[in-house]
Amino acid sequence: MNLQSTAADETFRKEVATWMQKHLVGKYTSLKYRGGPGDEEADPAMRKEWERELAAGQWTCVGWPADAGGRGLSIEQQVIFHEEYARAGGPGRMGHIGEGLLGPALIKFGSEAQKKEFLPGIVAGTTFWAQGYSEPGAGSDLANVQTKCWQEADGSWRVSGQKIWTSLAHESEWIFVLARCEPGSKGNKGLAFLLMPLNQPGIEIRGIRQLGGGCEFNEVFFDSATAQANHIVGAPGDGWKVAMGLLEAERGVSTLGQQMHFTHELDLVIAAARATGKDKNPQVRQRIANAWCGLRVMRYNALRMLSGDSTTLQREAIIGKYYWSNWHRDLGKLAVDVLGPLADVPSDDPAIRPLQQLFFFSRADTIYAGTNEIQLNLIAERGLGMPREPRPAA
Amino acid sequence: MIRDAAENFLADVSDSAAVRKAMASERGYDESVWQRIASELGWCGIAVPEEHGGLGLGAVEIALVQEQIGRRLLCAPFFSTVCLAANILKEVGSNAAQKQYLSSLAEGGLRATLPLPSDVAGWSAAAANVVATRESGHWRIQGVVDRVPDAANAELLLIFANTSEGLGLFAVPADSNGMQILTAEPWDTTRRFSRVIMDLMLPADARVDEPIRSAGFARSLALARLYVAAEQLGAAQQCLDLTVAYTATRKQFGRVVGSFQAVKHRCAEMMVKIEALRSAVYGAAAQAAGDASIDVLATECMMARALAGDALFYCAGEAIQLHGGVGFTWEYDPQLYFKRAQASSHWLGDSDALREQIAETLFSSAVHA
Numbered sequence: 053m054n055l056q057s058t059a060a061d062e063t064f065r066k067e068v069a070t071w072m073q074k075h076l077v078g079k080y081t082s083l084k085y086r087g088g089p090g091d092e093e094a095d096p097a098m099r100k101e102w103e104r105e106l107a108a109g110q111w112t113c114v115g116w117p118a119d120a121g122g123r124g125l126s127i128e129q130q131v132i133f134h135e136e137y138a139r140a141g142g143p144g145r146m147g148h149i150g151e152g153l154l155g156p157a158l159i160k161f162g163s164e165a166q167k168k169e170f171l172p173g174i175v176a177g178t179t180f181w182a183q184g185y186s187e188p189g190a191g192s193d194l195a196n197v198q199t200k201c202w203q204e205a206d207g208s209w210r211v212s213g214q215k216i217w218t219s220l221a222h223e224s225e226w227i228f229v230l231a232r233c234e235p236g237s238k239g240n241k242g243l244a245f246l247l248m249p250l251n252q253p254g255i256e257i258r259g260i261r262q263l264g265g266g267c268e269f270n271e272v273f274f275d276s277a278t279a280q281a282n283h284i285v286g287a288p289g290d291g292w293k294v295a296m297g298l299l300e301a302e303r304g305v306s307t308l309g310q311q312m313h314f315t316h317e318l319d320l321v322i323a324a325a326r327a328t329g330k331d332k333n334p335q336v337r338q339r340i341a342n343a344w345c346g347l348r349v350m351r352y353n354a355l356r357m358l359s360g361d362s363t364t365l366q367r368e369a370i371i372g373k374y375y376w377s378n379w380h381r382d383l384g385k386l387a388v389d390v391l392g393p394l395a396d397v398p399s400d401d402p403a404i405r406p407l408q409q410l411f412f413f414s415r416a417d418t419i420y421a422g423t424n425e426i427q428l429n430l431i432a433e434r435g436l437g438m439p440r441e442p443r444p445a446a
Numbered sequence: 447m448i449r450d451a452a453e454n455f456l457a458d459v460s461d462s463a464a465v466r467k468a469m470a471s472e473r474g475y476d477e478s479v480w481q482r483i484a485s486e487l488g489w490c491g492i493a494v495p496e497e498h499g500g501l502g503l504g505a506v507e508i509a510l511v512q513e514q515i516g517r518r519l520l521c522a523p524f525f526s527t528v529c530l531a532a533n534i535l536k537e538v539g540s541n542a543a544q545k546q547y548l549s550s551l552a553e554g555g556l557r558a559t560l561p562l563p564s565d566v567a568g569w570s571a572a573a574a575n576v577v578a579t580r581e582s583g584h585w586r587i588q589g590v591v592d593r594v595p596d597a598a599n600a601e602l603l604l605i606f607a608n609t610s611e612g613l614g615l616f617a618v619p620a621d622s623n624g625m626q627i628l629t630a631e632p633w634d635t636t637r638r639f640s641r642v643i644m645d646l647m648l649p650a651d652a653r654v655d656e657p658i659r660s661a662g663f664a665r666s667l668a669l670a671r672l673y674v675a676a677e678q679l680g681a682a683q684q685c686l687d688l689t690v691a692y693t694a695t696r697k698q699f700g701r702v703v704g705s706f707q708a709v710k711h712r713c714a715e716m717m718v719k720i721e722a723l724r725s726a727v728y729g730a731a732a733q734a735a736g737d738a739s740i741d742v743l744a745t746e747c748m749m750a751r752a753l754a755g756d757a758l759f760y761c762a763g764e765a766i767q768l769h770g771g772v773g774f775t776w777e778y779d780p781q782l783y784f785k786r787a788q789a790s791s792h793w794l795g796d797s798d799a800l801r802e803q804i805a806e807t808l809f810s811s812a813v814h815a
C-alpha cells in the first residue's frame with residue numbers, strides 16, 4: 053500500500069482546490085454542501101447552472117478518455133478530484149447518472165453515432181439522464197423486467213410498461229431503459245437497452261414521496277412511447293450485457309472520493325457532541341471512535357484498490373459497498389442520538405439539517421445499488437466461492 | 447514473497463497436529479521449527495538494521511509474517527523475541543545495548559521477552575510494581591511483574607522499572623539470582639505467560655534504554671499493537687477458512703449446509719470484517735513504514751488492534767456456531783482460535799479501552815476526523 057503521493061498529484065490537488073475556491077462563490081455559495089442523495093430538491097436549477105460552470109472549467113467527466121470529451125485522468129487523480137470537490141463543499145452532482153453510468157456504458161458499448169450524439173451533452177452539463185431499470189416486479193431480481201419493446205416498420209422502437217424508483221426523472225431530459233424485446237423470453241435473455249427522451253406523449257412521470265419527505269424518485273409509465281431506431285445500445289438481446297457493464301461502473305471509482313464527504317459528516321457529529329455535552333458520554337465516545345476507525349478502513353480499502361491490479365475484482369472491492377453503506381447508516385443513527393431532541397424537528401441550522409438528512413437518507417444506502425442481502429450473496433459466492441443461490445431456469 | 451514463503455512453511459510445520467503436539471509439550475513449542483525459522487528463514491532479523499545483521503526491513507514485513515503465524519497459531523518464541531524484545535531495543539536501546547543484543551536476536555540465538563500488560567497505558571503499566579534504584583554502582587531491581595509471555599523459555603527478560611528519572615528498561619538474564627518465574631498453564635496454551643518476582647542486583651550497564659530515545663517507547667508500543675493485530679487478523683482468516691471448508695462438505699436436508707443463505711450471509715459478514723481489518727492492519731503498517739508522526743502512528747495502531755480483537759472474537763464464535771456440535775469439541779480447531787481470541791483480546795489494552803483513547807484524541811485535539 054502506497055501512502056505517498058507524487059509531486060504531480062499534489063500539484064493537481066492544489067489546482068482543483070484553487071479552482072473550487074475561485075468558482076464556488078457568489079450565487080453558488082448557497083449550494084455549498086447541498087444537494088446529493090436525500091437533498092436533491094435543494095435548488096436543482098442553480099445546481100444545473102453549477103454543472104455548466106464545472107463544464108466550463110473542464111471538471112465534468114474527468115475520468116472519461118479525452119477522445120470522449122473527458123479529461124482522461126488517472127484513477128489516482130480522479131480520486132483527488134472527488135476529494136477536493138467534497139472538501140470544498142461542492143454540491144451534489146445533478147449530472148452523476150449521465151457522467152457516472154450512461155456515459156461509460158456508451159463509451160464501451162455505444163455506436164460512434166451514439167457517442168457523438170449523447171456524450172457532448174453530458175460533458176457540457178446540458179443533458180441530464182435518468183436510470184430506468186427497476187420495476188414493481190423487478191428490484192433485486194432485475195433480470196425479471198417486464199416492460200416490453202418492439203420495433204415498428206420504420207425501425208423505431210415502441211415501449212410499454214412501468215419503471216419505478218427512477219431517481220431525478222423529473223429533472224432529466226433522457227432516460228435509459230432496460231426492456232424485453234423478445235416476447236416470452238425470460239431472465240436476462242431477450243432484453244434491449246434503449247435511450248429515450250422523457251418529454252414525449254407516451255411517457256408519464258409521477259413523483260413518489262420518500263420517508264424524508266422529498267420526492268427524489270418517481271414512477272415512470274410508458275404507453276407506446278418511442279425510441280428512435282438508432283437509439284438502441286448494442287444489439288436487440290444484448291441489453292443485459294450493457295446494463296451490467298454499467299452497474300460495474302456504479303460500484304467502481306465513484307465511491308472512492310466519497311470519503312471526504314463522510315469525513316465532513318463525522319466532523320459535524322463530533323461538533324454536535326461537543327455542543328450537546330454528549331462528548332462526555334462513554335457510549336457515545338465508543339461509537340464515535342468506532343466511526344473514525346471505519347473511516348480509516350475505507351481510506352485504506354481505497355488505497356488497496358488503487359495499488360492492486362485493477363483487472364480482477366479484488367477482495368476489498370467486493371466488500372466495499374456493503375462496508376460503506378452500513379457504516380454510513382450507523383453514522384446516521386449516531387448523529388441523531390447525539391442531537392437528541394434537537395433532531396426531532398426539521399431544522400435549517402447547518403449544524404443540524406445535514407445530520408437529519410444523513411439519518412433519513414442513509415436508510416436507502418443499504419437498498420439501492422444492490423441491497424445488503426444481495427451484497428452478502430455476492431460476497432459469499434464471488435468472494436468465498438460458496439454455493440450459488442437457486443435461480444429460476446431462464 | 448515473504449508472505450507466500452511464510453504461508454507455505456507454516457502450513458507444513460504448524461498444522462493442527464503440530465500445534466497440538468507443541469501445546470502438550472513441556473516447553474510449549476518445537477525447538478527444531480524455531481531453529482529453522484531463525485537460521486533458514488531469517489525471520490528474526492526482518493526488522494533488525496543491517497548493521498546488526500538483520501534484513502533492515504520493517505513493520506510491513508513483520509506484519510505479513512505475523513498474519514501467517516496467527517493463522518497457524520504457531521507455537522514459538524517469535525512474538526516475544528521479535529515483536530516485543532527486538533522491537534523495543536531497536537526503538538529505545540542505547541548504542542551499546544543494540545550492539546550487544548540485536549545481532550543475536552536477529553540470528554534467533556537469543557530468546558528474549560518483555561511484559562505484555564493488559565492495561566491500555568502499555569509499558570508504564572508493566573513498571574507499576576517494579577522499582578530500580580542505584581546501589582553502589584549497581585542497579586537494584588525489586589518488584590513483581592505479571593504477564594510476561596514465553597518467560598519460561600527466554601534467556602533474557604527486558605524489565606520495565608521506575609527509576610528516579612522515570613521509566614527505564616533493564617536487561618535481566620533469566621538465570622539471575624533473586625528472580626522467580628512462575629508460570630501457570632492458561633486455557634490458550636499456544637502462548638504461556640509468567641509472573642516474575644524480583645529482588646536482584648544488576649551491573650550498571652544493565653539499563654538498556656537510551657534516555658534521548660525515550661519517544662521510542664511510544665513507537666515500540668504502537669508497533670507491538672500492530673503485530674498483535676496482524677496475528678489476530680491471520681487467526682480470524684483461519685476461522686473463516688475452516689468454516690467455509692466445513693460447510694462445503696457437511697450435508698443436512700439433502701444439501702451442503704453452506705448452500706443455506708443464513709450460513710452464507712454469516713460467512714460473508716466474517717469476510718467483510720476480515721477484509722476491513724486487513725485494510726486497517728496494512729494501512730497502519732504502511733504508516734509505520736512511512737514518515738507518520740508518533741501521534742498518528744499510535745492512533746492508527748490502536749485502531750488496528752481494536753478492530754482486530756473484535757473481529758477475531760466474532761469470527762471464532764461464528765466458526766464454533768457454524769460447525770455445529772463438532773465446533774464444541776476438543777478435536778476440531780475452532781476451540782483453539784476461540785481461546786486465543788479471548789486471551790489476546792486484552793493484550794496491550796482491550797478494544798473498549800483502545801477506543802476510549804481514540805475518542806480522547808478526537809475530542810482533545812484540533813485534529814479533524
Ligand SMILES: Cc1cc2nc3c(=O)[nH]c(=O)nc-3n(C[C@H](O)[C@H](O)[C@H](O)COP(=O)(O)OP(=O)(O)OC[C@H]3O[C@@H](n4cnc5c(N)ncnc54)[C@H](O)[C@@H]3O)c2cc1C
Nearest residue numbers: 183184185186191192217218219416419420421423425426
Ligand atoms: C433512493 C433510491 C433510489 C433509487 N434509484 C433508482 C434509479 O434511479 N433507477 C432504478 O432503476 N432503480 C432505482 N432504485 C431501485 C433500487 O435499485 C431497488 O430498490 C433495489 O434494487 C431493491 O429492489 P426492490 O426495492 O424491489 O426490493 P426487493 O428486491 O423486493 O427486496 C425486498 C427485500 O428482500 C430482500 N431480497 C431480495 N432478493 C433476495 C435474495 N435473493 N436473497 C435475500 N434477500 C433478498 C432484499 O434484500 C430486501 O431486503 C432506487 C432505490 C432507492 C431506495
